Amino acid sequence: MRFATLTAAAMLALLSGCSSALYTQHMNAAQVTPTEAFAASLRQEYIALAEKERAKPDFPDATFFAARAAQAAKGVAVLPDDLTERGLLAEHRDELGAARANLLPLLDQTRGQLPVQAARAQAAFDCWAEEQEENFQPDDIAACRDTYLAALAQLQNDYAAALVAAAEANRRAAEAAALAAAQAAVPPVETYTEVQTLAVPENAKVLFELGSAKLTAEAQTWLKENFLPQVLTFAPERMEINGYTDTTGSAKFNEKLSLARAEAVKAFLQAQGATASVIATTGFGENKLFVATADNVKEPANRVVEVILKK
Numbered sequence: 001m002r003f004a005t006l007t008a009a010a011m012l013a014l015l016s017g018c019s020s021a022l023y024t025q026h027m028n029a030a031q032v033t034p035t036e037a038f039a040a041s042l043r044q045e046y047i048a049l050a051e052k053e054r055a056k057p058d059f060p061d062a063t064f065f066a067a068r069a070a071q072a073a074k075g076v077a078v079l080p081d082d083l084t085e086r087g088l089l090a091e092h093r094d095e096l097g098a099a100r101a102n103l104l105p106l107l108d109q110t111r112g113q114l115p116v117q118a119a120r121a122q123a124a125f126d127c128w129a130e131e132q133e134e135n136f137q138p139d140d141i142a143a144c145r146d147t148y149l150a151a152l153a154q155l156q157n158d159y160a161a162a163l164v165a166a167a168e169a170n171r172r173a174a175e176a177a178a179l180a181a182a183q184a185a186v187p188p189v190e191t192y193t194e195v196q197t198l199a200v201p202e203n204a205k206v207l208f209e210l211g212s213a214k215l216t217a218e219a220q221t222w223l224k225e226n227f228l229p230q231v232l233t234f235a236p237e238r239m240e241i242n243g244y245t246d247t248t249g250s251a252k253f254n255e256k257l258s259l260a261r262a263e264a265v266k267a268f269l270q271a272q273g274a275t276a277s278v279i280a281t282t283g284f285g286e287n288k289l290f291v292a293t294a295d296n297v298k299e300p301a302n303r304v305v306e307v308i309l310k311k
Helices: 002-029 037-054 059-073 090-110 115-134 138-185 217-234 251-271
Strands: 195-200 238-243 279-283 305-310
Touching (some): 002 037
Parallel strands (some): 238 279
Antiparallel strands (some): 238 305
16 A cells, blocks of 8 residues: 555656656747747747746646747747647536637737737636636636636727727828829919910901901911010910900800910911910800900900910
């Protein structure tokens, strides 16, 4: 009987020694800090659990957590305890299984974004599973379970806040992009130090016959002798030619006619040496009259163009 007692004690000492050596081996391997944030946080959580179990002393569970810390240190993907090798009562297996099923997708969503909180929740779940399997220290079981529930709630709250922040950041980015696009669509404001507006012709000279965009012979002479020198002397960086009509005929016809008159003056100026690239033409038709009249009024003063010189 005495021999049997000694043998059991010797075997226990031998097993403890082997477990202690394995524990030390895993803890040494766990001293490397991985570069990935979640793995680094998980490693630290498992080291804390391993040291806690060793202090009891509970070498098998201390070794289990030390091994998990070593895996995390190597960058191996470590999932929450899968419970398959845990000797759990049926009701405890169901509760922990449901908790694990709820935790896994949350970890997938938060490992990269909230590594510290995610690692804390996973390690607390493993602590709960380990204590629940032993099932003889109610205070330790409750402590691990409460720690897990608190860590889970913190992770869920922080993730919800992160989603709100991301949505707000996306909204602001979309607004900034829309504003940038709108600003890009707006042509730059042109600034000129000198602007001169010339009504052509002056002295009640008529450039066009009624309903025509062809310059009269008199108009061509006047433009060449009186108007062109002013343009060439001014040397504009931009020239805007606005065409007008009277109110006879249809509004659609007059709109086209007014633009054709502006184009006719542009062509004439180009032929006389004006730079084509700086000239822009617009036809106002009946939307904007040079001289206000009623509808269907043959007003020669409206058969003109207006030239704006800018530099």
